[in-house]
Amino acid sequence: MYNLALNDLKQSIASWRLWTLLGWLEVRQRYARSRLGPFWLTISTGVMIGSIGVVYGTLFGMKMSDYLPYLAVSLVLWTAFSATILEGSTAYISSGHYIRQAATPKLIFMLQVAWRNLVILAHNFLIVVLLLVVFGVKNWESLPVFIPALLLYMANALWIAMLVGLLSARFRDLPQIVAALLQVAFYVTPIIYRPNALTHYSFIVEWNPLAHLIELVRAPLIGELPSATTWAVTIGLAVFGWLFALAMTGRYLKRIPYWV
Numbered sequence: 001m002y003n004l005a006l007n008d009l010k011q012s013i014a015s016w017r018l019w020t021l022l023g024w025l026e027v028r029q030r031y032a033r034s035r036l037g038p039f040w041l042t043i044s045t046g047v048m049i050g051s052i053g054v055v056y057g058t059l060f061g062m063k064m065s066d067y068l069p070y071l072a073v074s075l076v077l078w079t080a081f082s083a084t085i086l087e088g089s090t091a092y093i094s095s096g097h098y099i100r101q102a103a104t105p106k107l108i109f110m111l112q113v114a115w116r117n118l119v120i121l122a123h124n125f126l127i128v129v130l131l132l133v134v135f136g137v138k139n140w141e142s143l144p145v146f147i148p149a150l151l152l153y154m155a156n157a158l159w160i161a162m163l164v165g166l167l168s169a170r171f172r173d174l175p176q177i178v179a180a181l182l183q184v185a186f187y188v189t190p191i192i193y194r195p196n197a198l199t200h201y202s203f204i205v206e207w208n209p210l211a212h213l214i215e216l217v218r219a220p221l222i223g224e225l226p227s228a229t230t231w232a233v234t235i236g237l238a239v240f241g242w243l244f245a246l247a248m249t250g251r252y253l254k255r256i257p258y259w260v
Contacts, residue, residue: 056192164178
C-alpha cells in the first residue's frame with residue numbers, strides 16, 4: 001500500500017520539470033494579454049488588506065503599524081493554504097483527460113497545484129515585504145525561521161489536498177463541501193483578529209490546528225518565535241497527515257482513472 005504511493009510520489013518529484021512548467025503556464029494563461037499579469041492578484045489582495053485593515057483596526061482600537069503587517073501575513077498565507085486545498089480537491093477531476101490517456105504519476109497534479117499557489121504566494125508576498133519596509137522589521141533574528149516554517153505549512157496543505165482530491169474524484173459533491181468548510185475555518189481561525197481577542201472562547205484557538213499552522217509562519221514575520229506547542233502540533237499534523245494520505249493514495253491510486 002505504502003510502496004505504491006511512495007513510488008508514485010518519487011516519480012512525481014522526479015518529473016519536477018513537468019509540473020513546475022504546467023503550474024507556471026496556468027498562472028500565465030489566467031492573465032493572458034494582461035500587462036500586469038499575476039500582479040493583478042497582488043493589487044486586489046493589497047486593496048482587500050488595506051480596506052479590512054483600516055476598518056477592523058479602527059474597530060479593535062489597534063495600532064496600524066502592528067495590525068496591518070499581522071493582517072497582511074495572515075491573509076496572504078491563508079489564501080495560499082485554502083487555494084491549495086480547494087484546487088487540490090478538483091485536481092484529478094480537471095486533469096481527467098490526461099489521467100485517462102497517459103500512464104503518468106498521479107501526484108504530479110497535486111504538486112502542480114502546490115507549485116502554482118506558491119508562485120501566486122510569491123506575488124502576494126510583495127505586500128508583506130512592502131509593509132515590513134514601511135513599518136520596520138520587529139525582530140531580524142526571527143526572520144530565518146520563516147523558511148522552514150513555510151515548508152512545513154505547505155507540506156500540511158499538500159497532504160490535505162491529496163486526501164480531498166482523492167475523495168473528490170470518487171464523491172463529486174465533496175469540493176462544494178470543502179469550500180464551505182474552508183469558509184467556516186476562516187472565521188474560527190485568528191486571521192483577521194488576534195488570538196488573545198477571544199478571552200471567553202480561547203479554546204477555539206487552542207484546539208484549532210489551523211491556528212497553529214498560521215501562527216507557525218506568521219510569528220517570525222511579526223517579530224516573534226513560534227512556541228514549542230505550535231511546532232509540536234504542526235509537525236505532528238504533518239507526520240500523521242502524510243502517513244494517512246499516502247495510505248489512502250496507495251490503496252485507491254489505481255482506481256483514479258476509472259473515477260475521473
